[in-house]
Structures are given as C-alpha cells and as structure tokens.
Amino acid sequence: MKFELAPSSAASLLLSVLSPPISLIRSYPISSFLASLVLIPLLVVVTAALGFLSIATWRYISLHILATDMYSHFPRPARTDRYPLLTGNLGHIRKAPPVEGHLAFQRELNTKVYVYRGLFYSPRLMIGDAKAMLHLLSAANSYNYEKPSSTRLVLKNFLGEGVLVAEGDVHKRQRKILQPAFNVGAIRELNPIFMRYSRDLVEKIGQMVDRSSSEKEAVNGITKPFVAQSKYSQNVSRPGAPVIDIGWWCTRAALDIIGDAGFGYHFEALKVDVDPSLVVKRAGDELGDAFNTLFKLTLKIDIFRFLQLYLSNFRLLKWVDSIPNKRKRATESAYGELEKVSMRIVERKKKEIRNEMQAEVEARGSSKTANGFTKADFDEKESSSMTGSTPGKDLLHLMMRANMAADVSPREKLDDAELIGQITTLLIAGHETTSNQTAWTLWLLAQQPETQQKLRAEIHDHFGKGMERDPNYDELMSMPYLDAVCKESFRVKSAVPSTIRVAKTSATIPLSKPYPTRDGKSTFNSVHIPAGREIIIPISAINLDQEIWGSNAADFVPERWLDLPASAKHNGLPMHLMTFISGPRGCIGNRFALAEFKAMLCHLVGNFHFETVADWKVEAKQTAVIRSRVIGQEDVGPQMPLRVSRITT
Ligand code: HEM
Structure with a gap:
C-alpha cells in the first residue's frame, strides 16, 4: 500500500508548522531580524559540522568495517587520536x-x-x-599536485598574490618573470650584501662578548643584560663568554639581507644597540613595523581563524570569512600597511628602471625609447654592468626589468598586486628559513667541537685568523668542508621539514x-x-x-x-x-639561501667559538619553519641560546 499526502493536506501541514514562527516574526519584527542574524549562520555552521562528521563517519566505516576504502590494503598506524x-x-x-x-x-x-x-x-x-x-x-x-586550498587561503592572507600561493598558469607566468633574478649571475652580484651584513652581525656579537668581560660592576657577578637576552641566559653568562640568543641575531641579519638584496630596502635591524636601555624605535620604519606585526601573526594562527579560513574554502560557506574578528582585523590592517609601503617601493623601482634605460638609450645614441626595451636590450645592458661599473641589482629590480621588457606580452606580465605579493613572499620565505638554518647549524657545531674547529681551520686557511678579507662568491662555493657542513645541516635540520x-x-x-x-x-x-x-x-x-x-x-x-x-x-x-624540494615548485631562493648561509657561517665561525650550555636541552618546534626552544624556558618562546667567546689566535 502506498501512503501519500494529498497536496492540500501537505500544504496545510506546512502552514501549521510555519505559522508559530511567522506570527512571532510579525509580533517582534526587529528582534526576529536580529536573532536571525545569529541563528541562520549558526544553523549553517552546525549543519556543516554535522556534514563533516557524517563524511568522517562514512570514511571510518568504509575503511574499518566495509573495507571498501581504496586504501584499505595500505599499511596504517594502529592507533589514532582520542577523537x-x-x-x-x-x-x-x-x-x-x-x-x-x-x-x-x-x-x-x-x-x-x-x-x-x-x-x-x-x-x-x-x-x-x-x-x-x-x-x-x-x-x-607538479602542476597536477597543488597546495591544499585551505593552506593557500592561510598563506594568501599573509603573503598576498605571490609565487608561493599561485597555482597553474598563474604560477608559471610569475615564476618565469622571477627566475632571472635568482640565477647564479644575479646571486653572485649579491655577495657584497651578504658580506656586509654578516660583518655587521659579527660586530654586534663581538660587542656583547667584549662588554661581558668589562662589565665587572655587575650585580652578584652577573653582567648587565643584553638586548634579547633572557634572564636564564644572563644568569649563566660568564665574562668574555656570554650566553646569547644566536637565533634572534641571525634573524635580524637575515632581515637586513633580504630587505637590501630583495628590494633595496634598509630595515637596519642590526643597528639595534646591544644595551636594552638604549634601544630606540627607528622613526619611519613602516615596512619594518607592518612586517613585524604580520610576522608575529603568522607564528600563531588561532583555531577560530583557522576554522574560519577552512570553512570559507567551501563554496556555500564563503561568507564565513567575512565574520569580523580581532585576528582577521589585525592581519588585514598589517597587510594593508605592508601593501602601501610595497606599492611605493614598486613605483620607485619603475621610475628607477625607466631612467636607467633612458640613460642607456642616450648613451647608445639609439632612436629607441626606454619603453621599447626588449629582453635582449636588458641582457646587453646587464652584461655591460657586470664589468663592475654599476652595483649588483636587487631581486625586485631584476624581476621588474624582466616584467617591463617590451617583448613580454601583456598577458605574461605581473600586475602591481602580484609584484607586491612577491615582496611579502620574499620577506617571509626568505628570512626566517635561512636564519633558523644558521642558528641550528651553530647548535650542531657547538655539540661537536672538533667539527667546529675543522671548519674554522678551513675558513682561516682562506681568509686569515682575523678574517682579514671577505670571501668572494666563487671562494665561498668552492670550500669543501664549508660546503659539507652546510649540506649536512640542510639534511639533518631542514628548515621546512615537510x-x-x-x-x-x-x-x-x-x-x-x-x-x-x-x-x-x-x-x-x-x-x-x-x-x-x-x-x-x-x-x-x-x-x-x-x-x-x-x-x-x-x-x-x-x-x-x-x-x-x-x-x-x-x-x-x-x-x-x-630540502628545497625540486621541479617547477622547488624553492626559487635555494642559491640565495646557500650563499647567504655560507657567508654568515664563514664570518661567525671564523670569529667566534660556540658552546652549548650544560644541562640545557634544546627542542625543535614545528611552526612554518622549525624553531628551537629550551625545555623549562618555554616562557621565553623560540630561542637558540649559545655561549659565545672570541677565538684565541
Ligand atoms: C634554508 C633556507 C630555505 C629553505 C630550506 C627553503 C625551502 C623551501 C621549500 C621546501 C619550498 C617549497 C614549499 C612548498 O612548495 O610547499 C620553498 C619555496 C619557496 N622559497 Fe624557499 N627555502 C629557503 C630559503 C629561501 C630564500 C632565501 C628565499 C628567497 C630569497 C626563498 C624563496 C622561496 C619562494 C619564493 C618559494 C616558492 C616557490 C614556488 O612555489 O615557485 N626561500 N622553499
């Protein structure tokens, strides 16, 4: 027997169900409207949560009960999480x-x-x-395997439309414009920048080591604290051998390097005084401020913001991302600030490149205008500047030159939003990675004094015991033991582990x-x-x-x-x-990273001796890159404290 509701009875049933809420809305229209603003999204979220749980339950049943899951025959861990x-x-x-x-x-x-x-x-x-x-x-x-859309949404929030986030044809187009800036020739030209900031880093560390031995007026034998030095490190410091957060200092050097080598911007992060009472905020450092805020936000994505981004990934739930919250506002405002400053950098570079080309046109007595410069013209100009008459160009300069060539079709060019996206991408991808790698390497060397000494001997053989001269790029790349130490560090402590x-x-x-x-x-x-x-x-x-x-x-x-x-x-x-994966989505900055890493290591190990602090256990913590912290000193946050002393010649 078939049971059916007649249309008239179905309609009357529906009316009887709907009539109480309808009369409620009629009686209290404003309150009902306000309540619906909360209830409807809540209902959608609860429905979505139930939907996800149903999918999860189905996955569980098809794997464990029906064995119809296509991965049923694959090995799987015996135990799962609590939920x-x-x-x-x-x-x-x-x-x-x-x-x-x-x-x-x-x-x-x-x-x-x-x-x-x-x-x-x-x-x-x-x-x-x-x-x-x-x-x-x-x-x-590789283009068949994309970053998950939730990861891209999170990254896009911080980095804009850069190459790390792009996929498919957009990625191919961006990568083609960026690639020349990362070629060996371009990186070789950046060596003086790597050297300058590596020396600045050595100078800062040297100041702390020297002050620690002279500050005998210290209370109870403990020297005055240095900037970024925790109370724990201060307590175990010794005259001439203070314990310093080497990770903090390497990060400052790497920020200066990426600012200058990336887009000719001077963060002056190493200009900070080592005496905390003398640290002054540099006026007008908008990029530095906005970047610092954004960077701190990348370190801590709260669960609400993550869920918001995760859910907004689904077509019906896109609106979830418009729910206002503190972290979203903070990110948007910091990114907005970064965008403004980056736009000014991009405009300045455009002008710089046009002027440079105009001067070239005039020098050559050509009838061509600066706007008509082709890739070949740029290359010709590049080879004449490689003779050393003009300084090396930063990454953005080279990228924008490639972008402005007259024979690059408009469809291939990056627009301003994409150029800005590359600035933020290079800032984030290019400074914490190398600085963490350097800090971990010093920690590895601190545990193996013979390895450290062997590396130092090779450095001194080349550049003298007092590091009398700077290594050039080719020397840096041809020192076998330095190369072995760097590669071994990339192997055992990859800054990006997966x-x-x-x-x-x-x-x-x-x-x-x-x-x-x-x-x-x-x-x-x-x-x-x-x-x-x-x-x-x-x-x-x-x-x-x-x-x-x-x-x-x-x-x-x-x-x-x-x-x-x-x-x-x-x-x-x-x-x-x-470490840098491979193929079209491999790290575009690998040569930059290796040259910068070797420069810092060469200067640091050539000048100082590094030791671990007895009984302090350093552990690795996974964030965007692997960071270090000391067990029992979690209140300090990420740090890499090492005892540093001058080498005795
Ligand atoms: C020790 C240092 C570094 C390590 C271990 C490292 C590692 C990586 C890895 C594993 C990726 C691929 C990420 C993924 O697709 O999921 C990547 C991508 C990238 N890296 Fe690095 N990186 C380092 C330094 C740098 C530096 C110094 C720069 C820039 C100056 C840089 C710029 C980039 C960019 C732009 C991408 C995106 C490339 C693309 O998707 O086409 N990296 N890096």
Missing part, C-alpha cells in the same frame, strides 16, 4: 617533534609507504620514496621498488591517487632515510659529503637533498 573522526592521527604528528611523528609511523609499520588520517578522518598518503617524489614534483607532473599537496586529477605514482601491503602477504609497485586526495611531501623523512644515507643517517656527519655513498650520489635530487 579520531575529528583529527585522525594529526594530534600524534603535531605533538611529536618535527618529522618524528612520520618517522615513528614508518618504524611501527616497517615501511615508507602508508596512509594515515587527517582532519575529519581524511586519508593522507605518505610516500617516503625519493623516486616517487621526483616523479610527482617533475615539470610534467609540505603537502592535493591531487588535481587522479594519477598513478610509480615507486622505486615494491612495498608491502597491510597484511604483508603482497606488494605494490605504484600508488593510485584519486582527485582531491592529500599527499605528504616528506622532506626530512627522505633526507634521513637510512636506505640512502646509511645507518648513521640521523647523525650530523659533514664528512659523508666528501665521499658520498652511491645511493645518495644517484638519488636524482637537487644537491642530493629534498
């Missing part, structure tokens, strides 16, 4: 030190290819196989060898990934792979680079490392 439908295994990954979460699963499952669970029990593929990664990151395939992609269309990723299925009874040679699924790019896990680097893969051993094992020599990765 698996919400966070899958993410809690475990987040709680463990960087990389350790992934490596622990790898050890537990005895394989490098497995699937764990992310937000709302979504599957995340983990493939710790270098050949698979090379395939995925190659020119042919990243993530989502497959745009379904694809099959080949593996270098067969990997075992979950029951161990069979193997698979490739992994099929459907559209929309997430895949981890396990940078550090591959850098620490024992199959490539041997049983001491976890140890810091620069000597291994002087006689690379065949498995590393032929792994096909740039510099044999995953």
